[in-house]
Amino acid sequence: MSLLSILPFVVIAVITLAGALAAATLPNLMHAALSLVLSFLGVAAFFILLGAEFVGLVQVIVYVGAVAVLIVFTILLTRPAVGPGKGRNWSGVLVAMAVLAGLLWALARTTLPAGQPIAIAPLTVLRIGQTLMTEYIWPLQAVGVVLTAALVGAVVLAMEEKR
Amino acid sequence: MIGAGIVKGMAVTARNFIGSYFEKDRLTTVQYPEQRDEIAENYRNFPFLVYDGNDPGPAGLRCTSCKICEKECPPQCIFIIQDRDEKGKALKHPKVFDIDISVCMGCQICVEVCPFESIKMDKRFELSGTDRFKALLLHKADLAKSNDYYHQIRPTEAAAVDAALAEAAAKKKAKAA
């Protein structure tokens, strides 16, 4: 594992973690949302580093392009960006600690493969498309129905408000 | 059909665009100050004094300093001092004839009331100067321009004025005779 192969991983990891930490701790809500965008971009970079180009780029389109815009709009329309600091939410800290403990326990019990990584066929869009259309056709249709329901629900909610 | 209006609009602008290279009336811009637009004959800006012949002195200047234009000017921008000889007798000639063109509004009333056809409207408008006060106060020397100049800028009007003056002079001669 030469320096050259580990350097991109370290850089992206630092950026992602810094973004996530900033998103969790910054007092200014807008800044926190934008730091979350930075960590989304870091995750997308990880996907691309692992060779899953399609997933990485779709991560940018969906998370940075849509979810982040949704988050900032929500913040904008519902509360002032810089609210008074309310002190720590101790029950939240407890829950977060519990989740962290659980994740660390799961990590400690995983046996990572030693030696060279297993060679798999590159994950091209063609393969994804073929798999979606043959093996996973029913989940695809189900997700489509759920999304359509969400879309129709959003339109109905917005329309109701106007009346 | 959706888009039909857009296509028609684009045809109009295309005609304008291509026509601007070939037809004169699709590109009417005058590249001032290298080119200048034609000014109409009746355009007027600020007044000037007419002198006959070549002498802007008492012999040629038509103005007799009767001061009617000074009295009639609405914003009172004309300032006249009559010339007096050594004995103090008034001469029919202005010693000082100043027009403040920062005040003059170009109403032409001075031209209309002048009995001697001596003050007429000029057409020059590029009169900017670097000094706020001195450049905008025109003196007799700046204002006196020859009758030939008057013919140049207002041919028909100058011809009519000359005909009227000649007729009046002929009538006076006939009466004197």
Place this chain on the structure above:
Amino acid sequence: MTRVIDGLDQIFVIAKAFLLSLLAWAPDWVVQVVSSFVNIAAVLGVFLVLFALISVFERKILARIQNRYGPNRVGPWGLLQPAADGIKMLVKEDIVPGGADKAVHFLAPIAMVAPAILALGVIPYGRNMTAFSIDAGILFFFAVGSATELAVFMAGWSSNNKYSMLGAMRAIAQMVSYELPLVVTVLPVVMIAGSLSPDRIVDAQSGYLLEIIPKWFVLTPWGAAAFLLFFTAGLVESNRTPFDLPEGESELVAGHMTEYSGFKYATFFMAEYFGMFAVNGMAVTLFLGGWHAPCAFLQFIPSWIWFFSKLSVLLFTCIWIRGTLPRVRIDQTMKLAWTFMLPMAFTCVISAAVWHFNSGGILGWVESLLIVALVYAGLSQMLGARKHLSVRTYRFAE
């Protein structure tokens, strides 16, 4: 003779190979990094010059459409006007509003121009002349396009100005709505070409019928409709007239760019133009055959000249449309996207599928043309009929 033609065609590739050969002594990763930098420098250099030229040509073409000269004082025919504009922008005082969020205010222009430049990296400019040849290039293009929306929001919100915020919201609403027609119109092209890589898509449009008719996608029924829709959606994405409500000068001063002065405003301006170049470049790649020549015997002209000529024609059309149409209201923009462009885009997909599965026979052409034409006529009827416009009668005062 063919060697001269090929040399001229590949002149930039050869120049870059020569530059890299000077570094043959360096380790592999250095050569790779330098190669990437050379590509980036080339793209940036070309498009900065093109940006300067287009800014002055836009003003001159708009002027001619409006029966006047454009800027013609600064250089011969006014061509040095961008230099004067650049100097003006650089020496202007950089004013940041007192209540603005300094960090976000500073980052917004950068976040706006970075995706635009990234998008320019995947377009094939000539034979073997793509800056970064990515397998999922089209997806990358749309990914960076969606990052632009966040930058617009950052600009509008950080200015602490309700008009900027309003402009930013309108801009985002427009951009998000038109992402859909933009992506769906690309779908038929990707389907027929079978790949998401722009290079592969350009290759799929090579070849000539009877030596004079090129096999570009724009010359098919579904391709023509998809091209018009993509071009229009591209105009919206780059906030060009008639869809420039977010920066409408008479309404919102400069929308989300109101509180920016000097160099930051120039950066926004540049980002908008780069977005226009990227979308038009992608339109050339997807529909107009990329760097291919229109006839077989014109192939001696280098490929990059063909690409930039087609790009220039599209940019001229953008400017022509700007000179022709008035601004569209925001609700009219939304209605156009959701009621007209999206159904037409899906029709193009179906039409392309029909065309493809008839294996290029005459029946396929006729059927796909019929599908597109019928849906277009139907939508025009439905959407136009709602207006109930009667013949206009005039009453004059007597």
